[in-house]
Amino acid sequence: MTSVIFMGTPDFSVPVLQRVIADGYEVKAVVTQPDRPVGRKKVLTPPPVKKEALNHQIKVIQPEKLTGSAELEEIIDLDADLIITAAFGQLLPKKLLDAPKLGCINVHASLLPELRGGAPIHHAIIRGYDQSGITIMYMAEKLDAGDIISQRTVPISDEDHVGTLHDKLSKAGADLLSETLPLLIEGKAARTEQDHDKATYAWNIKREEEKIDWNRPGKEVFNQIRGLYPWPTAYTIFRDKPLKIQGAKLSKGTGAPGEVISVTDEGITFATADDQAVLVTELQPSGKKKMAAADFLRGSDVKTGEKAQYE
CATH class of the missing domain: 3.10.25.10 (Formyl transferase, C-terminal domain)
Structure with missing residues (x-):
């Protein structure tokens, strides 16, 4: 059985984690952001991915920052075959990228090389795109710049907003990952370098x-x-x-x-x-x-x- 470490934080990541579990992979740990204060009363609240992991009795690791941390060594020592990330919220250091024998892959909510960065769903709508999609890629040290394994297009209508497109892309990401993982594990997955000259960026929204x-x-x-x-x-x-x-x-x-x-x-x-x-x-x-x-x-x-x- 292929063992994985799943790294993700917000609601977008939850259906992806659920599909990895449902498809029968051994999830050795879930890595997510630390609990944060939420709302006017600043109630300390766990990330959605942590809640899902605990529902399945999966080990949870919550580093404030991966690089140079004890948690980084803990993750590497788990010796998983593959690391899967989906909206984790931190770049992975080279030491971690090099650790799993099958590599580290990311489920990203855009058709790369367009909309690299942390807010691709928002920017796809703000910029008036008529489509977005999911890219599953090998991770690299540079932000969202790794080789593409697979992609799926998701149309955007005038009735869509961030909430509806988020849900469509999250489901599409889970579906595409489910189809892609067996090919990757068998060594049959495609690997296509991005055209970096066509890269655009979707930075987090500023006030x-x-x-x-x-x-x-x-x-x-x-x-x-x-x-x-x-x-x-x-x-x-x-x-x-x-x-x-x-x-x-x-x-x-x-x-x-x-x-x-x-x-x-x-x-x-x-x-x-x-x-x-x-x-x-x-x-x-x-x-x-x-x-x-x-x-x-x-x-x-x-x-x-x-x-x-x-x-």
Whole structure:
């Protein structure tokens, strides 16, 4: 039986780990990030992958940093045949990359060499891509630059947001890994070098990227909103307070960028830099819960001509 060490942290990784277990591989350990404080009350919370591992009585290792750590030596001493990573959150040092006889492979949520980095799902939508996918690759010391073993395309529709695309890609990753592992173990898997000249990057989202600039075309604003939902969420400044925008549709209409050009039972329509306006259907006022725009309007006398701010 092929033995593996699985390395992953967020929800994306859980179906991948579940499939490795279901396919009958010996999971010697799961390596994940340390427990972190979560929420306003800062409750110390284990990563989703840790919870799944404990459900299966699998050993859990949680290094703050792998390089030079005692945990690194512990992982190497387990002498697994293969290391599988999926959104682990740390680069693997060369000493670990060289340890397993079958190598170290990664399940990455993009069609490499496009969108290397930690937020490929967000950036695929923000940039208006009509497809993304999964790449299973051999790991290298450089970020997401290893040789490709297999890939699978996943289409993106205008109805998709980060949450829906995340779930599609997570399942596709589990499926593709299940198909790829037997070929890898038998020595029949493909190995294709990436075209590094075509590499693009999807760095983790910064706070300033969450703020809506209404001076951009409507389609770009719409893609930003769905490319940040349900986390971390796009926002605008309205009536001098942050207003999170969690649901939107493209509409038609013109006005000064950020101007309210329509108020209906469906929501609030804001003008952008072109004739594609954005109809906000779900939002979260500062200090309140998420709500339908229609509910917000019942308690707020929003009028056409008001403006969301950017500066």
